[in-house]
Amino acid sequence: MAEITEELIREALRAVKDPDLNRDIVALGFVQEIRIDGGTVAFKIELTTPACPVKDELKAQAEQIVLGLAGVTQVDIEMTAIVRGRALDPQEVIPGVRHIIAVASGKGGVGKSTISVALAVALAKMGAEVGLLDCDIYGPSIPMMMGISQDSEPQITKVGEDLKMSPILAHGVHVMSLGFILKSDQAVVWRGPMLGKAVRDMLTGCVWGDLDYLIVDLPPGTGDVPMSLTQLVPISGVVVVTTPQYVAQEIARKSIAMFRTLSEATKRQIPILGMIENMSGGMFGTGGGEQAAERFDVPFLGRIPMKETISLGGDTGYPAVLSGNDTEIGGIFMSLAQNLAAKVSILQYASENR
Structure with a gap:
């Protein structure tokens, strides 16, 4: 049985694409904090907005793909979001x-x-x-x-x-x-x-x-x-x-x-x-x-x-x-x-x- 590694998981998750940004979630930097404990794999998917309309779809696809890897018996995904904005200038009228x-x-x-x-x-x-x-x-x-x-x-x-x-x-x-x-x-x-x-x-x-x-x-x-x-x-x-x-x-x-x-x-x-x-x-x-x-x-x-x-x-x-x-x-x-x-x-x- 192939060893479950972080690299293997990231490579598998490249199949999950954000339809709005038209890139995979690994390339976008969404996949974070991968943890492996026996057959249990846990990680975060950090989106660009908590109001993402495809949040549930991305989670379901990621879970299905990782569960399909040999040796994986459980997948725990935490969906988070940090809204990305322009570089904030403290000299702006409303900098935050x-x-x-x-x-x-x-x-x-x-x-x-x-x-x-x-x-x-x-x-x-x-x-x-x-x-x-x-x-x-x-x-x-x-x-x-x-x-x-x-x-x-x-x-x-x-x-x-x-x-x-x-x-x-x-x-x-x-x-x-x-x-x-x-x-x-x-x-x-x-x-x-x-x-x-x-x-x-x-x-x-x-x-x-x-x-x-x-x-x-x-x-x-x-x-x-x-x-x-x-x-x-x-x-x-x-x-x-x-x-x-x-x-x-x-x-x-x-x-x-x-x-x-x-x-x-x-x-x-x-x-x-x-x-x-x-x-x-x-x-x-x-x-x-x-x-x-x-x-x-x-x-x-x-x-x-x-x-x-x-x-x-x-x-x-x-x-x-x-x-x-x-x-x-x-x-x-x-x-x-x-x-x-x-x-x-x-x-x-x-x-x-x-």
Whole structure:
């Protein structure tokens, strides 16, 4: 009987390929800490995101292959993940954040904040460290949708010589919003420079800590806030939200065009991670978002049906994604978050291997 060695196991595991990164898990450095005790083999598979959509498949394939080796009677695999991000520069505005993902729309009323909340909570639920920044300055709705009381105020923390705010933790997500500072009946009447300053203050004036993903809920349109954001921090990618109607698709096109223009102006890549069709079905029809993604040459991430449970989740502060993976809505939101995380990992891997 051939001896069971670490080299033999690694060679066998080269047959397991990550379909998103298109390389085997050994070459990717995923296989770690191989331990052999008689016929028992144990090792870790360290993925690039806890939200990996093929995590279970990779584990099952690896287990089957190693069990097929002569002399192996038991395989114990620990699935872990470390989100890989750009090289973190301590001089950056928010140095501990690996990926900043903007959620945008060309027009209001398409459910952009609902999607931002769902993505943030889903990623956190799968084990990622997640922040959620409400940059919808004129209509900050994130606190209510995350179940945070109107009376809640961020704690003030001294960092060096500066006083900074600590985001409020809700549903496993670190949340910051202008809604924590304004009174509920207070309107924001600001011109462009003040909007840019508000974005900077919420980015630099908060103790974000180490985050895998910071989801940024942008206001609708193509104005000062997205411009300020892209000038201040590197954006890993943008999610564009639309509804199925043709008019919404055409306005979403402007949002895509804006980020492509800003990418050229800032000399930074700002990838469009994909388009999400929200409020699909019923009076709005279905399929428009997918058609728009094809026309505008961007990936299609998925569609969210028009369901009362989603709007109720926003009103009550208990996002529908928390209803469980086995429910229709919970499963759809979790799948969307996995697709998004996969896109980010693919782009990050490509940037490291240019």
